Amino acid sequence: MKWLMAPDSYKGSLSAVQVAEVMVQAVRDELPGAEAIGLPLADGGEGTVDALVTAGGGEKRFVEVTGPLGLPVRSYYGTIGRAAVLEAANLFGLPMVPEADRDPLCTTSAGLGDAIRAALDADFAEFIIGLGGSSTNDGGIGMLRALGVIFLDRSGNPLRGYGADLAEIASVDFTGLDPRLAAARITVACDVSNPLLGEAGATFVYGPQKGASPELCRRLDEAMAAYADKVEEGRAPMRNEPGAGAAGGLGFAFLTLGAKLMPGAEVLEAYVGLREKIRDADWVITGEGRSDGQTLYGKLPLHIAQLARESGAKAILLSGSLGPDSERLAPYFAGCFSIAEGPATLAECMENAEAALYRSTRHLARLIATASG
Numbered sequence: 001m002k003w004l005m006a007p008d009s010y011k012g013s014l015s016a017v018q019v020a021e022v023m024v025q026a027v028r029d030e031l032p033g034a035e036a037i038g039l040p041l042a043d044g045g046e047g048t049v050d051a052l053v054t055a056g057g058g059e060k061r062f063v064e065v066t067g068p069l070g071l072p073v074r075s076y077y078g079t080i081g082r083a084a085v086l087e088a089a090n091l092f093g094l095p096m097v098p099e100a101d102r103d104p105l106c107t108t109s110a111g112l113g114d115a116i117r118a119a120l121d122a123d124f125a126e127f128i129i130g131l132g133g134s135s136t137n138d139g140g141i142g143m144l145r146a147l148g149v150i151f152l153d154r155s156g157n158p159l160r161g162y163g164a165d166l167a168e169i170a171s172v173d174f175t176g177l178d179p180r181l182a183a184a185r186i187t188v189a190c191d192v193s194n195p196l197l198g199e200a201g202a203t204f205v206y207g208p209q210k211g212a213s214p215e216l217c218r219r220l221d222e223a224m225a226a227y228a229d230k231v232e233e234g235r236a237p238m239r240n241e242p243g244a245g246a247a248g249g250l251g252f253a254f255l256t257l258g259a260k261l262m263p264g265a266e267v268l269e270a271y272v273g274l275r276e277k278i279r280d281a282d283w284v285i286t287g288e289g290r291s292d293g294q295t296l297y298g299k300l301p302l303h304i305a306q307l308a309r310e311s312g313a314k315a316i317l318l319s320g321s322l323g324p325d326s327e328r329l330a331p332y333f334a335g336c337f338s339i340a341e342g343p344a345t346l347a348e349c350m351e352n353a354e355a356a357l358y359r360s361t362r363h364l365a366r367l368i369a370t371a372s373g
Contacts (some may be wrong), residue, residue: 002283012350040054044189045089045133049076062074080128082304088132104210109161109250110145113143116147126306131189131251137210149172150175189267190262191265196252203248241255269307290319296329
């Protein structure tokens with residue numbers, strides 16, 4: 001019997017790499033001699049670089065970039081062959097901004113532009129970029145400015161590339177854009193389909209978790225619309241493309257660079273040979289921090305289940321918790337389970353996640369082995 005452990009991270013408690021390692025160890029301890037393989041995954045958010053580097057046998061390269069509040073931070077990007085892998089979450093992720101300091105007017109995506117330039121300097125021309133988990137709502141102007149785009153205010157002064165600058169943009173000049181990007185191939189892993197503007201757009205949907213009040217959301221959305229008007233002059237409209245609103249409008253910025261936006265699960269599938277690995281397994285265990293009705297909208301575990309069904313493997317969902325409408329996932333999996341054990345606070349569950357995951361995986365392995373005779 002062959003087992004494939006292909007989880008996302010349990011956000012806030014265990015990385016995808018840790019989840020896969022615990023699952024593999026639990027199966028091997030319960031069923032000595034079992035063939036169990038770990039394949040940590042991510043859908044564009046936190047852990048995308050680590051998951052791809054681990055699954056693809058790549059490496060990390062450390063860089064100093066501009067952090068979300070403008071101060072230098074040490075981060076890294078990954079490499080797989082001739083592709084550079086970057087993620088917003090480890091450059092200007094929401095946890096990098098203290099809760100008391102969260103204000104989308106005062107954060108910037110410049111760090112992603114810095115990291116892209118570093119990878120270009122290292123002769124990379126293919127990029128895989130995950131957009132989940134950002135702290136910014138600057139429309140991507142911080143990243144574009146770091147790559148050479150010039151934003152001027154009404155007095156002709158250059159803007160720095162923060163969320164507050166969206167309302168001050170009088171002109172946009174792309175002529176200084178790093179010329180190496182013209183030959184670059186950029187694939188963006190994006191697990192949301194929001195447009196840039198409006199009630200379903202970047203600001204109104206994701207701005208509140210980044211510190212925006214309802215009134216600030218309204219003002220930011222208006223400023224984002226004016227910014228889009230200037231960027232789209234002489235171009236095909238991009239603001240309504242699925243994913244344009246990802247990461248506070250970074251999806252829109254990447255569309256101006258000719259990037260291809262794809263669901264994160266599909267990006268992972270292409271770069272780690274996911275379909276082939278699932279085809280070779282009898283049982284596939286996947287999971288995430290919390291599974292609920294939103295998992296049906298292109299999240300990684302659902303994609304795993306669909307690939308397993310196509311290949312004849314059986315998929316099990318083992319997540320940190322099961323939330324509202326999780327019963328809708330039942331048709332896609334041989335079973336849906338949570339590692340939570342008894343009454344406990346969220347903090348207690350997260351603190352004990354590794355032990356609970358280990359025990360739950362052993363229980364599942366024992367059940368499956370017994371039922372299989």
